Amino acid sequence: MTRSHARYESLAGAIALGEATQTEREEFAQHADGCALCSGFPAERELLRTVETAREGETWRPSVDRIILERIHDTQKQRSRFTVGALGWAAAISIAVNVAFVTGFAGRLDGALRGAPETTADVAAPHFVRLSPETFATIRRRSLPRAFAIAQSPHVAKHDRTHRLPGAPLRVAPAAPAFEPPDLLAGLYEPGNDPNSARNVAIEFAPPR
Amino acid sequence: MQNVYVLGLDRALDAEARIERLVCEHQTKLARYVRRFVNDADLALDVTQDVFFAAYKMLRADPSRPLSAGWLYKTATNHSITYLRKKRRRGETLPLEDVGCAFRTDEHSATSLDLQNALAGLGEEQLACVLLTTYAGYSSAEAALILGTTADAVRQRVCRAMRAMRKTLGEPA
Numbered sequence: 154m155t156r157s158h159a160r161y162e163s164l165a166g167a168i169a170l171g172e173a174t175q176t177e178r179e180e181f182a183q184h185a186d187g188c189a190l191c192s193g194f195p196a197e198r199e200l201l202r203t204v205e206t207a208r209e210g211e212t213w214r215p216s217v218d219r220i221i222l223e224r225i226h227d228t229q230k231q232r233s234r235f236t237v238g239a240l241g242w243a244a245a246i247s248i249a250v251n252v253a254f255v256t257g258f259a260g261r262l263d264g265a266l267r268g269a270p271e272t273t274a275d276v277a278a279p280h281f282v283r284l285s286p287e288t289f290a291t292i293r294r295r296s297l298p299r300a301f302a303i304a305q306s307p308h309v310a311k312h313d314r315t316h317r318l319p320g321a322p323l324r325v326a327p328a329a330p331a332f333e334p335p336d337l338l339a340g341l342y343e344p345g346n347d348p349n350s351a352r353n354v355a356i357e358f359a360p361p362r
Numbered sequence: 363m364q365n366v367y368v369l370g371l372d373r374a375l376d377a378e379a380r381i382e383r384l385v386c387e388h389q390t391k392l393a394r395y396v397r398r399f400v401n402d403a404d405l406a407l408d409v410t411q412d413v414f415f416a417a418y419k420m421l422r423a424d425p426s427r428p429l430s431a432g433w434l435y436k437t438a439t440n441h442s443i444t445y446l447r448k449k450r451r452r453g454e455t456l457p458l459e460d461v462g463c464a465f466r467t468d469e470h471s472a473t474s475l476d477l478q479n480a481l482a483g484l485g486e487e488q489l490a491c492v493l494l495t496t497y498a499g500y501s502s503a504e505a506a507l508i509l510g511t512t513a514d515a516v517r518q519r520v521c522r523a524m525r526a527m528r529k530t531l532g533e534p535a
């Protein structure tokens with residue numbers, strides 16, 4: 154199929170669709186006289202007309218409006234259900250976080266801030282609950298003497314927001330109150346372990362008075 | 363087809379109301395077009411629903427978006443072409459006596475088995491050009507916009523489709 158013949162095909166299509174100008178019709182007619190491929194054009198054009206005629210004989214009247222509106226309403230319901238669900242989850246999580254803070258976390262945090270001095274032992278104790286007694290003993294041997302020595306030193310002052318006048322003596326932190334092991338004994342007990350030994354480890358972990 | 367590009371353009375309406383209007387105006391024509399394309403009435407209904415639902419989702423995302431009947435035909439054509447290609451890949455062909463089964467018994471004048479068989483023998487792109495122009499009534503320039511090609515290409519495909527149909531059918535009586 155040559156490139157120039159593609160033009161005549163385009164002309165033939167335009168004529169069949171009723172879009173060709175008079176000049177284009179004449180140009181195509183001139184070409185079709187001597188072209189074997191295009192000589193059957195009148196018959197082909199009639200075939201195209203049968204497609205139009207066939208359309209006129211159709212009586213099928215499908216109705217999809219109800220189905221589509223139902224689909225749309227289903228989608229809207231799903232979206233609103235998802236929104237309500239997401240809001241519900243958000244509210245539940247918010248309540249759970251609040252309850253956790255009010256009952257547990259916040260209370261302990263407050264106690265820890267007001268009570269015992271901030272020592273390595275205080276910070277580390279909650280993380281040691283799952284360690285074996287041997288590990289506890291080793292850690293205690295290695296780190297506690299130094300940690301408590303620093304904590305109880307008269308040179309270590311707690312952070313004081315009040316302004317100190319120039320020349321005034323450096324205020325020293327008050328003596329540390331008695332160390333109370335945090336209430337994590339239940340967490341120290343694991344099946345197969347003796348709960349008493351767990352309690353003992355916790356008590357042993359308490360700094361010397 | 364003068365109002366092709368402005369149908370469903372009343373932007374004062376919400377997505378649902380615009381879709382309702384589009385469905386009301388185009389459901390029959392679009393479903394018949396798809397049925398002619400895929401030769402299956404049930405599938406034509408499914409495709410028609412999917413097209414309108416896709417239009418609804420688009421309007422919901424952007425309510426001020428213009429949506430024309432051309433968009434509906436373009437989407438329906440793409441769906442139909444995809445279906446026919448899959449069918450062809452699976453090697454499924456409809457026996458001649460079943461070609462007209464998509465048509466109702468009172469559609470005798472529409473159900474020319476020979477014609478439907480000749481249409482079924484066309485390639486998807488030629489079929490789209492013939493149906494969009496001769497059947498749906500678009501000009502070659504409008505069909506070109508719908509198919510993403512040139513008007514010349516549409517005319518050439520129509521010409522080649524005519525030749526292919528003549529080979530299948532022989533001389534018309």
Ligand SMILES: [Zn+2]
Pocket residue numbers: 158161184185188189190191
């Ligand atoms: Zn020629």
